Amino acid sequence: MLRFLLKRLAVLIPTFIGVSVIAFSFIRMLPGDPVALLSGERVMSPERHAQISHQLGFDRPIVIQYLDYLWGILRGDFGTSIANKSSVLDQFFQLFPATLELSLCAILIAIILGIPAGIFAAIKRGSFFDQTIMGAALVGYSMPIFWWGLLLIILFSGILQWTPVSGRISLMFFFPSVTGFMLIDSLLSGQQGAFKSAASHLILPAIVLATIPLAVIARQTRSAMLEVLSEDYVRTARAKGLSPFRVVGIHALRNAMIPVITTIGLQVGVLMAGAILTETIFSWPGIGKWMVDSVFKRDYPVIQGGLLIIAGIIMLVNLAVDLLYGLINPRIRH
Amino acid sequence: MLKKLTFAAALLAATALTGVAQAKTFVFCSEASPEGFDPGLYTGGNTFDASAHPVYNRLLEFKKGTTETEPGLAESYEVSDDGLQYTFKLRKGVKFQTTDFFTPTREFNADDVVFSYERQWKADHPWNKYVEGASWEYFAGMGMPELIQNIEKIDDHTVKFTLKAKEAPFLANVAMPFASIMSKEYADKLQADGNMNQLNQKPLGTGPFTFVGYQQDAVIRYKANTDYWGGKQPIDDLVFAITTDAAVRYQKLKAGECHLMPYPNAADVASMKSDPALKVSEQEGLNVAYVAYNTTQAPFDKVEVRKALNMAINKQAIVDAVFQGAATPAKNPIPPTMWSYNEETQDDPYDPDAAKKMLEDAGVSNLSMKLWAMPVARPYMLNARRAAELIQADFDKIGVKAEIVSYEWAEYLDKSKAKDRDGAVMLGWTGDNGDPDNFMHTLLGCDAVGGNNRAQWCNQEFNDLVVKAKQETDQAKRTELYKQAQVVFKREAPWATLDHSLAIVPMRKEVQGFVQSPLGDFTFDGVDLVE
Numbered sequence: 001m002l003r004f005l006l007k008r009l010a011v012l013i014p015t016f017i018g019v020s021v022i023a024f025s026f027i028r029m030l031p032g033d034p035v036a037l038l039s040g041e042r043v044m045s046p047e048r049h050a051q052i053s054h055q056l057g058f059d060r061p062i063v064i065q066y067l068d069y070l071w072g073i074l075r076g077d078f079g080t081s082i083a084n085k086s087s088v089l090d091q092f093f094q095l096f097p098a099t100l101e102l103s104l105c106a107i108l109i110a111i112i113l114g115i116p117a118g119i120f121a122a123i124k125r126g127s128f129f130d131q132t133i134m135g136a137a138l139v140g141y142s143m144p145i146f147w148w149g150l151l152l153i154i155l156f157s158g159i160l161q162w163t164p165v166s167g168r169i170s171l172m173f174f175f176p177s178v179t180g181f182m183l184i185d186s187l188l189s190g191q192q193g194a195f196k197s198a199a200s201h202l203i204l205p206a207i208v209l210a211t212i213p214l215a216v217i218a219r220q221t222r223s224a225m226l227e228v229l230s231e232d233y234v235r236t237a238r239a240k241g242l243s244p245f246r247v248v249g250i251h252a253l254r255n256a257m258i259p260v261i262t263t264i265g266l267q268v269g270v271l272m273a274g275a276i277l278t279e280t281i282f283s284w285p286g287i288g289k290w291m292v293d294s295v296f297k298r299d300y301p302v303i304q305g306g307l308l309i310i311a312g313i314i315m316l317v318n319l320a321v322d323l324l325y326g327l328i329n330p331r332i333r334h
Numbered sequence: 335m336l337k338k339l340t341f342a343a344a345l346l347a348a349t350a351l352t353g354v355a356q357a358k359t360f361v362f363c364s365e366a367s368p369e370g371f372d373p374g375l376y377t378g379g380n381t382f383d384a385s386a387h388p389v390y391n392r393l394l395e396f397k398k399g400t401t402e403t404e405p406g407l408a409e410s411y412e413v414s415d416d417g418l419q420y421t422f423k424l425r426k427g428v429k430f431q432t433t434d435f436f437t438p439t440r441e442f443n444a445d446d447v448v449f450s451y452e453r454q455w456k457a458d459h460p461w462n463k464y465v466e467g468a469s470w471e472y473f474a475g476m477g478m479p480e481l482i483q484n485i486e487k488i489d490d491h492t493v494k495f496t497l498k499a500k501e502a503p504f505l506a507n508v509a510m511p512f513a514s515i516m517s518k519e520y521a522d523k524l525q526a527d528g529n530m531n532q533l534n535q536k537p538l539g540t541g542p543f544t545f546v547g548y549q550q551d552a553v554i555r556y557k558a559n560t561d562y563w564g565g566k567q568p569i570d571d572l573v574f575a576i577t578t579d580a581a582v583r584y585q586k587l588k589a590g591e592c593h594l595m596p597y598p599n600a601a602d603v604a605s606m607k608s609d610p611a612l613k614v615s616e617q618e619g620l621n622v623a624y625v626a627y628n629t630t631q632a633p634f635d636k637v638e639v640r641k642a643l644n645m646a647i648n649k650q651a652i653v654d655a656v657f658q659g660a661a662t663p664a665k666n667p668i669p670p671t672m673w674s675y676n677e678e679t680q681d682d683p684y685d686p687d688a689a690k691k692m693l694e695d696a697g698v699s700n701l702s703m704k705l706w707a708m709p710v711a712r713p714y715m716l717n718a719r720r721a722a723e724l725i726q727a728d729f730d731k732i733g734v735k736a737e738i739v740s741y742e743w744a745e746y747l748d749k750s751k752a753k754d755r756d757g758a759v760m761l762g763w764t765g766d767n768g769d770p771d772n773f774m775h776t777l778l779g780c781d782a783v784g785g786n787n788r789a790q791w792c793n794q795e796f797n798d799l800v801v802k803a804k805q806e807t808d809q810a811k812r813t814e815l816y817k818q819a820q821v822v823f824k825r826e827a828p829w830a831t832l833d834h835s836l837a838i839v840p841m842r843k844e845v846q847g848f849v850q851s852p853l854g855d856f857t858f859d860g861v862d863l864v865e
Contacts, residue, residue: 031744036744037744038471039377039471039475041712041761041786042475042786052467055467080467084370085370085465085534095551150582158588158589165585166579167577168552174547174555177549280579283576283577285550285552289551289578
């Protein structure tokens, strides 16, 4: 197991360097000069432009800039935002808990609803239930997140007034951030009603963000289950007279779970992408919104630093998924 | 014992909650996160709304709802006869805010003024590079480094600025957010503690509201400054709930989760106006959108050609299609909310037939030209592509073929400056300091050719007027000079002036005392909530 882990980790290093090269070079290929954008319509004199470029180190050869950047990362310095002049890493750690909280809730919703829905759809293949679930999954998968989010806001916040429109907690509550997770911090604050408020703020964005992973997980579970259910050993198990619950829940599910876990692992990337839109529409102060704003400002340090950290997280999650396979199916370790 | 404690805690919580319920809290659904809290470092209006306006004051302030200045931290000022020396008499008894992170031991004085300017001006000042990449964009952009000769503390309540050249707009610059007055005592403390960054994270000034806390990208909290020299605020707490999407801001406003919002979607304005719980305030923004011909290239070097093209453009159609009415067609290069706006000038009438004839008379036929359209939405032009298409169709009616071109934004700004650029460039401007010089000289002066002057238009008569106005300190005389300059502008037509967009501010009915700023600022000094 240790060798397996080390081998996996060894693959991560070149991947990480590759990502850093891509993140560093791609944003520089985009047209747009971050220094000129600092002044907008106001024309900046060439001398001043040169002075600021020099101050930011943009006048050095690109390879030197890259090596300097890499050296910084090795020392844990991801640079300073051009736009707001604060440390990229500090900003990331301030904002990441919000994204993590939202993403965890979303993936939990997607798993808790998606797997049982997929299983039932597979068992009742071709039934009205199956068709409804798969139809809904297709709609969920194809729905533009932005539109879906606004629709939910108008219905639940505007018309029914069941949930707040946006934000992480009611403005009535004000307490210091301890963990960065509003659900936990609200409990720690001891303020009456704070947890309820945090939960009610979380529910709509979590549903919106969960929509695509939920659809994907339900479809994947259904097809994996269908495949496994037609295997010989399942027929044998049935022939042995095992209860349908044991056949489906124990014999079939364990094998069907492998592709499903892969899918769940891959959803981390989807969640990050979805977080960008979800966070924008619900004014959720996370890293998705932060990255989008930075792209518009061509804020190189934030884009490359943010991309690298997010890519690192996705790689680690995938590593964890690989390790999970090993636990579920020991043959994969070899 | 435990029971007793729980009871006490519950009682305390209840008292705290009642306290919260009774306090008047005003919530502003702001459109973006502030870049930081030191207004000298940034250029974003939303940053100034969160820092310069609530927390700080300046020597002079803009009079509410106007672009004129009035005394702020300076009670009065004198200008020397040669127009080079400005002596400010400072207000006495002004206290800096007391917060949980700093307790001031002295009142505001001349040291604070000198500190606030020198940190932006002198490259060797210890605060000049206190954050990485500090470039003091506005201080440089308004030409202050080239303008200031010396800043001198005469005594505790007198400061003298000596300029290198006569510059009347200097007084408007002093009222701009970048010129906010900081506490030198607070800065000294941060420097001694090795914690200079805090100046940009926890602002402390003399303004109407005291900074309480900022949760990044989510909420900024302030409380009324009880020591404010301008008197206590009617509201107790001011909260900025950062809400970037305009449709969501509207939902929050409707749900009563905020009291006032900036920048609504044009499509929502009609329903906002019909909502009995809301009211809508409107004002022409301090902006202009224009199409600048390259007046150095044939055939645009001929006035008649420029005039003919201007007459072919149906501005009302652009206002209707792009702004859904939330703009007014422009005739002058400065907006009507700015002092010295000339009401008398006549706009080129929309008359395609006359335009066609004028072109023929000028000997121009089969004209093909490039029409540049910005790739981004700007406050003065929400959809440049759409506007360009309308103009293209208008030009087509008089036999002029226009090809629409566009580039990435930074590239667009850069390429459009070139003196030998072809065709006509669509662009615009949002005023910085409310001074007409900031439009007339900045955008149309001879110095700006090859830069901000996209028409590459250097007209001696116009230039003499605006340069003279820049050096004149008597506002009545300046007004007259700018009015004359607008007449020359209309006669020579270096631009097709397109529109001034309306700034629309929806708010809840209970909001009282909010005055819309022509500069586009959101200030809540004096705002109240009355049920």
